[in-house]
Amino acid sequence: MTQLPATTDKKLGLVIDLDTCVGCHACVISCKEWNTGSYGAPLSDVDAYGANPVGTFLNRVHSFEAKQEGCPSQTIHFPKSCLHCDDAPCVTVCPTGASYKRSEDGIVLVNEDQCMGCGLCAWACPYGARELDAMAGVMKKCTLCVDRIYNENIPEEDRVPSCVRTCPAGARHFGDFADPESNVSKLVAERGGMDLMPELGTSPVNKYLPPRPKADVNGTQPPALEAQSTEITGFLGWLDRTLEKI
C-alpha cells in the first residue's frame, strides 16, 4: 500500500478530442520511440518478427463501432494511456512504493528501482493503462513525457508529450487542469469534456471531448433546393435573366 499526496500543485494531463481523432496511431508510435530510449527500461518487443509479436506500449488506440437501432453505425477511435488519476488505485495498491503520484504536477510514475514486477497495479487500474515489460520485468506506463515537458535541452515549444507534439489532426492537448484558464481547462468547459468511467471514483485527470452529433445519425438534413424550372426551356429563361444582371 502506497500513499497518494494529499494535493498536487498542478494537475498535468491530456485532453483527447474524440471528434477529431482519426485513429492513425501516430501518437502510439511516437510515444513508443520516445520512451523506448528514455525514462526507465526500454519498451521491448518480444517475438518481434515472429508469430506472436507482443511489445510494450504506453499508449494505444482502440477502435469501436457504435450502432443505435435504426441509425447508421459509427466508428470511434479511442486513444488510451494512463489518465494520471487523482485517486489512483494503481498507487495505493503498490506494495513497495514504486508507484507514486508526484506532488508538484500530479504525474503518476513508476520508480523502476523499487518495482518488483508483481503486476498488482495493472490489476488495480480499471483502464488497462499499465503494461509489464516482458524483458525488463518492470511495470511501464505513460510518464506524460516527464523527461520532455521540463527538458531544457529541447526548445520550449516542444516541451509537451511526444504524442501531443506529433498528433497530425491536433486531437491531443496537454496542460494544467488545476488552472481554470489553461488551454485544457477551457477546452473541457467549452466542449463538455468527460471523465472516463467516473463511477469508479478514480478522478482521472485526463479528459475526453465527445464527438459532435452526426448529421446522418442524430442530425437534421437541409431541405431540397427550390427548382427554377424542371424543363430546359425554363432553365434557359433563368439563364437569360441572370446573365442580364452580370
Next chain:
Amino acid sequence: MTKHHQPKLDTSPVVSDEIRRTTCYMCACRCGINVHMKDGKVKYIEGNKDHPVNKGVLCAKGSAGIMQHYSPSRLRNPMKRVGERGEGKFEDISWEEAFEIATGLLDPIRKNDPKKLAFFTGRDQSQSMTGWWAQNFGTLNYAAHGGFCSVNMAAGGIYTMGGAFWEFGAPDWDRAKLFMIFGVAEDHDSNPIKMGLGKLKANGAKIIGVNPIRSGYNAIADEWVGITPGTDGLFILSLIHELLKAGKVDLDYLIRYTNMPFLVNQVEGSAEYGLMVRDADDNQLVWDRATGKAVPYETKGAKPAMSGMVEVNGVQCRPAFEILAEKYLTDEYTPDAVAERVGISADRIRSIAAEIARVAFEEEITLDIPWTDWKGEKHEKMIGRPVAMHAMRGISAHSNGFQTARALHILQILIGSVEVPGGFRFKPPYPKSVEAHPKPHHTVTPGAPLNGPHLGYPRGPEDLCLDEDGKAKRIDKAFTWENPLSAHGLMHMVISNAHAGDPYKIDTLFMYMANMSWNSSMNTTKVMDMLKDKDEDGNYVIPNIIYSDAYSSEMVAFADLILPDTTYLERHDCISLLDRPICEADGLADSIRWPVVEPDRDVRGFQSVLIELGARLGLPGMVNEDGSAKFKDYADYMVNHERRPGVGPLAGWRGKDQDGKGRGEPNPEQIDRYIENGGFWVDHIEPSNAFYKPWNKGYQEWAVERGIFDKESPYVFTVYQEILQKFRLAAEGHGDIQPPERLREQVKMAMDPLPIWYEPFEQTLVDNEEYPVHALTQRPMAMYHSWGTQNAWLRQIHGTNPMFISGELWAEHGFNEGDWAVVTSTHGTITVPAVRMDALNGKTIWTWNAIGKRKGAWALSKDAPETKKGFLLNHLIHELLPARGDGQRWNNSDPVTGQAAWFDLRVNIKRVDAPADLQSSPDTAPQISPVGQGPKDIAYGKEWT
C-alpha cells in the same frame, strides 16, 4: 502503508548528440523530419516544424522509421540468382560483377533494339531522373506506378482544369466551411489531410465523407454517405442536376474562367461536330451578346452568351454550357432516378446539393486583396465559395474513374470553387493546362535516345503510340485505342503482356521498388507463374529480370540480378519540381534527402547506380565527351544536371550568388544550403498572386520568373473537353487514324467530352446474382503498401487483415464470431478470416491492402500472422476482364486512361468454419530468405536507458 516518496528525477536529460533534418520516405507524403542521432545511431525521429508539408507533426509510419531503417529485412549485397526463379536462392556478388552483368544485358539491347528493355519503376520519387535515363537509353517502355495507382485522378484533373488533387492542389483548409471527401483510403496525402481535418473541425466547418467504409477520415465526418462502390460519378452528376435545376451555379465564374461560353460545332455528321468553332487565327469563339457577333473568347468587354444556337461562318453552333445543361437536366440524373444504384436516398442527395449551394452562395468569402487578370482587368476583391473537395483512389480505381474524376472537378467548377478562397487551390508548379504538358513520344532508334519524354497527354488520335498497322508500340499498350489517354502507362499489364509476347517479346525487365510478384499486381498467383514460366527450350519466357529494392520483398525472389538499394536515411534524393513536388498552395517548395546515416552494408542508392550504369553504357547526358562519367553519383546529378538552361532538379539557392529561385546556374554548394535550411526550400507567393492562378497576371509573371514556364501560360478550364471528342469522331469514322472495329463502340461511349457515368465493366460482364457483393481494399494509416510489415512496431498494429463483412451480409449468410469466409470472384477463390462491420455499405466487404505476405519474405518467421491469416484480395482480381467471347484480351482498366480497375471487383461469399490450421488460402509456397530471419526479441534504445 508505504509513505508517499518521490525519487529525484533528471527531467532535463540530453536528448541526442545531433539533429539531422531530412525528408521522410515511410510513405509518399514526404514530410520533413528531425532525426536525432545518439552514439551514431538513430534515437528519435520527429516532424520538422518548419517544413511546409507536415509543420512538425508526424504519422505512425514516420515515427516508426527507426524500425524501418534497422529492419532485418534490409538487403546487404548485390546478388545473382542461383536457384530457380521464385525460390529465393542467391549468391552474393560484388558491385563490379553486378555492373558487368547489367551492362552485358543492356548494351546489346540498346545497340540493336532498345524497346526490348522494359524499365518500370514503382513508388519511385525520382521519376524525372529515371524517365530521363530511360529516354537516353532509347527504350519507349518506361513508366512508373501511376497506371495501377491513380492516373484517373491525375488525367481527369489535367484534362479538366490543369491539375488534380494531392500533389497538384489541396483544399483551402483554413477557409473552407464545407468539405467533401470522396473515396480516400486514409493515405494520400497522409499528414496534410489529417492536419486539414483538424483545422476544419477547429473552425466549425462541416465534413461530409463519401465512402462505402466508415473508417479513418469518414469516422470523424459529420455526415457519412456510405455510397455503393463504382457509383460516385452518378451521385456527382445527380448533385449537378440539382444545382443546375435550382440555378445554383456561378455563371460569372463560368464565363470568365471556363470554356462554357465557347461555341461548339453542332453540325451533326460533320468531321468537326462537337469541336470548338475557331476563327482564321485559331481563336476559340464566344457569341458576344452586346454586338451580336462571334468574337475570340479573350476579347475585352465581350458579353458571352451561354445559350442559343447561332451560325458562325456557315456553321451551326452553340455555347458549351447549353450542351452541358441539357445533358444533366434530363431525368436520367434526378435523385429519384439514381438513388437505388448509388445506395443513397433521393432526399439525402437533394439535401447534400442544397447544403453545397447554401455554403457556396450564402457563405461567400471576400478577401480585400486586389488582383489583375490576364486580360488586364483589375479586381478589387477575391470572392471565395467555401466548399472544398478531395478525392483519391476510391473513386478513380474503377473502369469509370476518369469520367468520375472529371465529374467531380466539374461540380467544383460549376459552383465557382476552384482556385478561390475557401475552395480547392492549386499548388505550384500547377496549374498547368494540357497544352503545357508534353505529348507521349515513341520513336525508337537503336543506339540513340528516344525522341522525347515517354509519357504525356495526347491531344488527339495522332498522338497515340501506334505503328503503321495500328498495333501498340509500347509493351504496356499505353496510348492505344484501348486506353488512349494512359498518361502514366500501365505497369500492371507489363508482366502479362511480356509473358504473352503481346505486342512483342522483350529481353530484359528492369524494375525498381515495385512488388510486382505480390501486392502490386492483379492476379498474383498467375503473375508469379508468368515470371517463372519457361519455354520449350527451358529458357524463361521473360528472359532477364533486374530488380532494385532495399528490402527482401516478394519480388526479390523472382529477379536474376538484385541491385540492393539503401534505406531512406542513407541516401540522397531530391523531391523535385520536375517531378512530384511538395509545394503548398501558397508556395513553391522542394526538398532533399541526404545520408544522415552511412550504410553499414554493401548497398547503394538506386539512382546513383543508375547514373553509373548510364555512364558505363555511354548514355547521352551521362558521359563527358571523352567518355568519362559526367556525374559522380546522384547527389552530383541533383546539383549539376540542367533540364533546360538554368533549370535543374533543385530550385533553391541556384546560381553563383546562391540566391537564384527556380532559375540560375548550378551551385556546387546547393546541397549544403538545403541541409542548413532543414532539407527543404520554400518560396512563398504574394497574397495578390495566391488565388486565381491560371488567370492571375501576377502569378503568371512570377511562375515565369521561377522557371515553371518559359512564357506566361494562362488558360481557361476545359469543362467541355474537345480532345475527347476528337477520339470520338475518329471512332465515328472521321480522320486517318481510327480505332479498330472492335473498339469503336467503347471509344464512342467512353470519350464523351462531358462526364458520363456507366456501370463498371466487370459488373456488366458477370452474373450479378451470382456475384452480388462488392469487394474493396483500403490502406491503413499506419502502413504503407507492403513496407510496413517488416517493421516490428507497425506490424503490431496491423499484423492481420480480416475480411470485414457488412452487418447485412453477415446476417444473410449466418456468420458468427470466429467464422471464416470463402470469397469467390469469376477468377478465383480465397478462404479468409471474417469480421463483422456495420459501418459499411450493406453490399460491400473489404480488407486492408498488402498485409498478407509470402512465407519467407521480409525476414519474418514462416508462421508470422501476415503469412497465416493474412491474405491478398489480389488473387480474385484479373488483369483481364472476363472473356466476352470475341477472342480478344480486354484489360481490366479504365477505357480512357488504362487505370487498373481494382475496385470493380464483384464476388460472392460463403460462411465456413475456421480451418484447423488457421491458414488462409491460397497459401503460396515459401521463398528462401536471402537475409535470414529477424531477431527474436528486441529492446531498442537499451543503451540509453
